[in-house]
Amino acid sequence: MLTTTDPIDQRFGLARRVTLPGPLKLDSGALLAPVEIAYETYGTLAPDAGNALLVCHALTGDQHLASAHPRTGKPGWWQRMVGPGRPIDTDRFFVVCANVLGSCMGTSGPASTDPATGRPYAMDFPVITIRDMVRAQALLLDHLGVARLAAVVGGSMGGMQALSWAATYPDRVPAAVVIASTARHTAQNIAFHEVGRQAVMADPNWRGGDYYDGDPPAAGLAVARMAAHITYLSEAGLTEKFGRRLQSRERKSFGFDADFQVESYLRHQGLAFTDRFDANSYLYITRAMDYFDLAEEHGGLLANAFRGTGTRFCLVSFDTDWLYPTAESRSIVQALNAAGAPASFVELSSPYGHDAFLLDSPDLDRVIAGFLGAVR
Amino acid sequence: MLTTTDPIDQRFGLARRVTLPGPLKLDSGALLAPVEIAYETYGTLAPDAGNALLVCHALTGDQHLASAHPRTGKPGWWQRMVGPGRPIDTDRFFVVCANVLGSCMGTSGPASTDPATGRPYAMDFPVITIRDMVRAQALLLDHLGVARLAAVVGGSMGGMQALSWAATYPDRVPAAVVIASTARHTAQNIAFHEVGRQAVMADPNWRGGDYYDGDPPAAGLAVARMAAHITYLSEAGLTEKFGRRLQSRERKSFGFDADFQVESYLRHQGLAFTDRFDANSYLYITRAMDYFDLAEEHGGLLANAFRGTGTRFCLVSFDTDWLYPTAESRSIVQALNAAGAPASFVELSSPYGHDAFLLDSPDLDRVIAGFLGAVR
Incomplete structure (x- = not known):
């Protein structure tokens, strides 16, 4: 049994971090060394190390899956999903969540120190x-003594990682849950990310990425x-939440302050984000997502990624998700069917668009609990 | 008959401009004086001045409707729609298109000289x-001797103006064509515009709008x-046009240059726009669109805007337009029905999203030609 005396780096308290020597060979051909990985675990690893379940986080997520964020004190981002008796049941599973490669919550990324320069x-x-992120997670699982997962679970970019896990390490992943995700970024997905990257790069504070000793491109x-x-919200959800309601009950200002509640909300979302995320990490992770095309990695045919796999799949989409619409999940299911892989698929109804996977959804809870109930 | 010797300001050649003394009373309560309006006309005004047709342009459009832009030399933005024998037939109609208030193509806007300061x-x-834009157009028509239009036609923000024309001056508008438009901006519409405004205002060159003697916030x-x-393109249209095709046939660069064609295309769209449009005008016109809610101007009920109207309406939407989807046009038609106003409505099929109204569309040509054929 893995306990606190086992070789897990405890320096960061609940936020654990390990420095692995590497080198990690990346898809670009580059070698990364060392590889630092910050992660969290919940539950207890079984003596045979067979009950580990990996949760992969989304673009701006972190490893604080089911416990308070050490700095902000906010609950874990999937606290309602992960815990004793919850759909991802920590009484059964040893749940691991690692900050992805390229991010800024303790795992190696652009803000990390380059050993060649000390900067x-x-x-x-x-x-x-995305596959590089998965490779780094595999290194972490090696380090934790987990040869084979019980399951991998992820939503949005986490779902891409779950797919990539199943395609890259089929023998290590008997079950994969892929929520509100896609097997490739479309032109529209890339377009939205490119707007974001150009916005960062247009900020004079970005300075070609060398802003760490000055003001960041906030x-x-x-x-x-x-x-x-x-793109994370549905049109109907925005209308329900804000409509055309004004900030002040009085009247329009006939100026350029935030007159509408939706403007104020968006400005707040933008500002709050800059407190918790590194701009260069945003560039790198959006790039990884845009590069993601699982079919392309397998001769142009998605089914090839799963041919002969032993992994069982559970796919979930949301009917108002226009970022990764149901059609994307359906095409994954078709590829799985063509590959002869067992797959269940459900489209859930929600007014909240892509973000629905992070929100309270009893339907999603039931689907995940049901699928994981049959695991192991 | 209006000829080139009639009192139209010819100083600008094909691009005509008139300075009207005003003051124009605006919805904000402010008074604007003088009011400069740049416009173009095509065809000949009938002796009874009864054949004038006003075309209203979209957010970043201009008055160069059916003739080459004097600076770029490019064809007019609706050249294929307007001309002798075309759906908007200049053998029949005296067609007027005016640069909207707040814009930067010769009509009064933030780049114009403030007579109070000389800057x-x-x-x-x-x-x-939007109603202020319409009021300015009404001043222009007064100047041209047009008491009553034959019709008003507009797509996108032009459609908002057409609706506002019918609601504000019902006796001057016997027929209105409203294409790919809406009677109010939704929370999502406002949200996208707010992103744009914040992008402009985040540029240090914006300097609170006082950039005219320096570099603009390009x-x-x-x-x-x-x-x-x-937002102007459909997901399917982007996929058809670009998909995930790379700029180079070789391979991904594993860098941050424009790898994908859609990135390069978007960057070009962004850069080319800054050559032809004033950033402050972008702020003002997006604000006008966000403020637009025709129901709100009429006690909260859209039908009230058209009660007792003599205007005949023709509404057109495109099935892949997610900026102003068919549901918006349908709700306008329901309001017109409730108000007892004659209205025809058709949803056209196009892969091109919102931009479809500007592109070659024989279906749209037929609808407009048919509706205008019964006018006057």
């Missing part, structure tokens, strides 16, 4: 892919976040 | 509304345009 990598950090990053945030 | 208004220009405006441009 932050900035734009000298190698461009990474204004550009805020604009990037605002644009992205719209 | 550009910048952010001292009053915040305007980088911010380019980002704004990129974000908006995505």
Whole structure:
């Protein structure tokens, strides 16, 4: 049994971090060494190490899955989903969540120190892919003594990682849950991300990425976040939440302050994001998502990614998600069917668009609990 | 008959401009004087001045409707729709198109000289509304001797003006064509515009709008345009046009240059826009669109805007337009029905999203030609 005396780096308290020597060979051909990985675990690893379940986080997520964020004190981002007796049941599973490669919550990324210079990598950090993120997670699981997962679970970019896990390490993943995700970024997905990157790069504070000893490109990053945030919400959800309601009950200001509640909300989302996220990480992770095309990695045919797999799949989409619409999940299911892989698929109804997977959804809870109930 | 010797200001050649003394009372309560209006005309005004047809342009459009832009040399933006024997037939109609209030193609806007200071208004220009744009157009028609139009036609923001014309001056508008438009901006519409405004305002060159004697906020405006441009295209259209095709046939660069064609296209759209549009005008016109809610101007009930009207309406939407989807046109038609106003409505099929109204569309040509054929 893995306990606190086992070789897990405890320096960061609940936020654990390990430095692995590497080198990690990346899709670009570059070698990354060392590889730092910050992660969290919940539950207890079984003596046979067979009950580990990996949760992969989304673009701006972190490893604080089901416990308070050490700095903000906010609950974990999937606290309602992960815990004793919850759909991802920590009485059964040893749940691992690692900050993705390229991010800024303790795992190696552009803000990390480049051992060659002793300064932050900035734009000298190698461009990474979703598969590189998965490879780094595999190194972590090796370190934790987990040869084979019980399951991998992820929503949005986490779902891309879950798919990539199943395609890259089929023998290590008997079950994969892919929520509100896609097997490739479309032209529209890339377009929205490119707007965000250009917003960051247009900020004079970005300075080619070398801003770590000065003011960060917060204004550009805020604009990037605002644009992205719209894609996480449905039109109907925005209308329900804000409509055309004004900030003040009185009347329009006939000025350029935030007259409408939706403007104020978006500005807040943009500003709050800059407090917790590194602009260069945003560039690198959006790039990884845009590069993601699982079919392309397998000769242009998505089914090839899963041919002969032993993984069982559970796919979930939301009917108002226009970022990764149901059609994307359906095409994954078709590829799984063509590959002969067992797959269940459900489209859930929600007014909240892409973000629905992070919100209270009894339907989603039931689907995940049901699927994981049959695991192991 | 109006000829070139009639009192139309010819100083600008094909691009005509008139300075009207005003003052124009605006929805904000402010008074604007003088009111400069740049416009174009095509065809000949009938002796009874009864064949004038007003075309209203969209957010970033101009008065160069059916003739080459004097600076770029490019064809007019609706050249294929307007001309002898075309759906908007200049053998029959005297067609007028005026640059909207707040814009930067010769009509009064933030870049115009403030008579109080002798310098550009910048952010001292009053915040305007769609109805203010219409009021300015009415002044122009007064000047041209047109008491009553034969019809008003507009797409997108032009459609908002057409609706506002019918609601504000019902006796001057016997027929209105409203294409790919809406009677109010939704929370999502406002959200996208707010991203654009914040992108402009985040550019240090914006300097609170006082940039006319220095470098303009081109980088911010380019980002704004990129974000908006995505909303003008359908997901399917982007996929058809670009998909995930790379700029180079070789391979991904594993860098941050434009790898994908859609990135390069968007960057070009952003940059090209900054050559032809004033950033402050972008702020003012997006604000006017966000303020637009025709129901709100009429006690909260859209039907009230058209009660007792003699105007005949023709509404057209496109099935892939997600900026102003068919549901918006349908709700306008329901309001017209409730008001007892004659209205025809057709949803056209196009892969091109909102921009479809500007592109070659024989179906749209037929609808407009048919409706206008019964006018007058």
